[in-house]
Amino acid sequence: xxxxxxxxxxxxxxxxxxxxxxxxxxxxxxxxxxxxxxxxxxxxxxxxxxxxxxxxxxxxxxxxxxxxxxxxxxxxxxxxxxxxxxxxxxxxxxxxxxxxxxxxxxxxxxxxxxxxxxxxxxxxxxxxxxxxxxxxxxxxxxxxxxxxxxxxxxxxxxxxxxxxxxxxxxxxxxxxxxxxxxxxxxxxxxxxxxxxxxxxxxxxxxxxxxxxxxxxxxxxxxxxxxxxxxxxxxxxxxxxxxxxxxxxxxxxxxxxxxxxxxxxxxxxxxxxxxxxxxxxxxxxxxxxxxxxxxxxxxxxxxxxxxxxxxxxxxxxxxxxxxxxxxxxxxxxxxxxxxxxxxxxxxxxxxxxxxxxxxxxxxxxxxxxxxxxx
Numbered sequence: 001x002x003x004x005x006x007x008x009x010x011x012x013x014x015x016x017x018x019x020x021x022x023x024x025x026x027x028x029x030x031x032x033x034x035x036x037x038x039x040x041x042x043x044x045x046x047x048x049x050x051x052x053x054x055x056x057x058x059x060x061x062x063x064x065x066x067x068x069x070x071x072x073x074x075x076x077x078x079x080x081x082x083x084x085x086x087x088x089x090x091x092x093x094x095x096x097x098x099x100x101x102x103x104x105x106x107x108x109x110x111x112x113x114x115x116x117x118x119x120x121x122x123x124x125x126x127x128x129x130x131x132x133x134x135x136x137x138x139x140x141x142x143x144x145x146x147x148x149x150x151x152x153x154x155x156x157x158x159x160x161x162x163x164x165x166x167x168x169x170x171x172x173x174x175x176x177x178x179x180x181x182x183x184x185x186x187x188x189x190x191x192x193x194x195x196x197x198x199x200x201x202x203x204x205x206x207x208x209x210x211x212x213x214x215x216x217x218x219x220x221x222x223x224x225x226x227x228x229x230x231x232x233x234x235x236x237x238x239x240x241x242x243x244x245x246x247x248x249x250x251x252x253x254x255x256x257x258x259x260x261x262x263x264x265x266x267x268x269x270x271x272x273x274x275x276x277x278x279x280x281x282x283x284x285x286x287x288x289x290x291x292x293x294x295x296x297x298x299x300x301x302x303x304x305x306x307x308x309x310x311x312x313x314x315x316x317x318x319x320x321x322x323x324x325x326x327x328x329x330x331x332x333x334x335x336x337x338x339x340x341x342x343x344x345x346x347x348x349x350x351x352x353x354x355x356x357x358x359x360x361x362x363x364x365x366x367x368x369x370x371x372x373x
Contacts, residue, residue: 046315178219233273
């Protein structure tokens with residue numbers, strides 16, 4: 001027998017849970033399918049847990065708009081649900097005077113995106129905030145913060161269930177087909193004796209597996225499915241107490257935001273991510289990369305002790321462009337691109353996906369509602 005659902009969301013990361021919550025609260029009978037045995041085991045648990053202000057992204061892009069709006073929504077949601085967070089702020093630093101033009105360009109980009117609280121600091125003013133820092137100039141971002149991403153996902157899950165939705169763990173999508181007569185999508189779920197689900201709406205929020213899931217759906221034009229390029233980000237932990245109370249970021253580099261210092265809610269310091277282009281998902285952190293970390297960190301923290309870093313964890317960013325290409329925007333693909341009513345794919349949801357999750361959820365929910373009319 002084929003079970004019927006209003007809406008199926010594939011993937012129980014922070015974005016998938018936020019989308020499912022929004023759909024359930026809009027009145028759709030909603031089910032989340034998660035291949036793993038817990039929520040948020042992929043991209044959502046392997047990042048810096050930073051609430052971004054909206055500084056880095058192209059004006060008018062989905063990343064820019066959803067980050068700026070999502071940041072406000074996220075802070076408000078954390079306050080209302082008692083989720084631990086800290087609006088600690090960050091310094092984006094340059095260590096040479098010739099880099100100041102790039103920092104000013106970043107400032108202009110942020111203002112164009114609606115981020116109006118940045119403050120330019122000279123080296124002395126930056127050191128007033130962080131005496132251990134070495135820099136020629138910095139941008140101070142008071143809206144940047146950190147959040148307990150796991151508590152956030154548990155809250156979203158609880159809201160989903162309160163609205164009548166469900167999460168099915170250990171439920172991988174193993175196949176699918178566009179249903180006839182625009183009735184939705186039939187999904188085959190479960191690796192042993194799979195069952196079939198007919199959903200009027202399907203949201204593919206499978207993160208690193210989003211492209212793989214799309215290729216499983218027969219009747220979906222392969223030409224509509226992008227190619228992923230995996231950028232691995234390695235993190236190293238500091239084995240001591242770092243003399244910083246704010247996040248410290250260098251200017252962005254190709255493929256990422258540079259090896260930055262972040263703090264968790266317990267004050268533990270970690271550095272990363274770097275950018276390592278890989279062909280497959282492998283979360284092993286090579287200890288040999290630590291030498292490069294020491295080198296780049298000492299540009300802004302000269303007193304970093306020898307042998308004070310150890311491998312911590314890594315994450316994979318699903319890029320829509322290959323190495324050397326300018327960063328791509330989030331891609332929310334609906335029937336206008338693939339001609340399947342009620343099917344939405346979320347591709348390339350990397351940073352600032354955590355910050356943007358609630359704004360992305362509202363956008364997806366609006367698109368689903370529009371597809372019904």
